[in-house]
Amino acid sequence: MPSALILIADGTEEMEFTITYDTLVRAGVSCTSAFVSAADAAPHNKKSPPPYAIGSRGMKILTDQHFTPHVSTPEEYDLFVIPGGAKGAETIASHPRVQYLVRVYLQEKKFVGMICAGSMAAKTSGLPKQPLTSHPSVKSELENDFEYSEEPVVVSGKLVTSRGPGTAFPFALTLVELLCGKEKRAEVAGPMVFPPGTFA
Template sequence: MPSALILIADGTEEMEFTITYDTLVRGGVRVVSAFVPDLSQQASATGGNTVIARCSRGMGIVPDTHFDLSHCGPDQYDLLVIPGGAKGAETMAKHPSVQELVRRYIERNKLVGMICAGSLAAKSAKLHRQPLTSHPSVKSQLENDFDYLEDPVVVSDNLITSRGPGEGSICLRGKDAADIGQNGRYRISLCADPCRAALWRRAQG
């Protein structure tokens, strides 16, 4: 069964997180969410060891686990998702371990999805110049380092970016299907229907 890691932080956009999570689970993907702390301050709320991510519209979400680079790498998951929401995206983009995580997934030929302002992580991770998109509010921070496009979804090798929740949710409408891994690994359909991700048969070697 393919697996996906979705990052979440205080200020993450609720729709981009929850719809993506739901879509992948419905498609047969094992999904884990990991809380990325703002290094400049403490988590918004805790109950014992439980962290509550306070999202951009005030929704509280309890992540599955805390973000730990040693347990979140491409050996553990096939897909990394970085949702938007201005504050949450900034927290993730500035976190050195998230930057390293993005580079590791790309280097290992694993899929990375960035939604809305989540595309800022492509810059902070110092990915090579390539096509991408983002929410218009962060275009000015990306267009000098990437081949910026206004398309709803942009696919560049293993990096898939979208402009916002209407286009994103790992619905990723710009690509009918994206491989997760190679040589016998599963494939997941990242298709036009934002409410569904279909699990395909194992890719033939």
């Protein structure tokens, strides 16, 4: 069974987190959410339960675990996901251990997904120039370092990027296809009943 680690922080965009998590679960992917604390937060007690994250619109989401780098490796997961939301993306993308794991996942030929402002992690992680997209609000910070695209979803090797809440479904379904195949994507998309002519 494929597995995914989906990061979340205070300020994460709720739709990008929940749609990705939910869609992957529908495909049979084992998903784990990990809370990334802000740099100025007090160190967490490893024995304490993970906190809820307060999303960009105030939704409280209870996470599965604290982000712990040594158990977040590509030996444990097939996919590493960084959602957007300006504040949440800043917290996640600026975390040195997240940056390290982005590079390691790609080196180990595992998938990394970034959506919306989460694509800033490609820059902070020092990834080489390649096709990429993001939310328009951070385009100016990325377009000189990457081959910037305005397609809803961009796949560059094992790196998958997308634009925002409105592209969360095609982003998640693309991840399903890459992990589980085209037939599984169609199987998952069908019962969702997307209007005719949409991306599914």
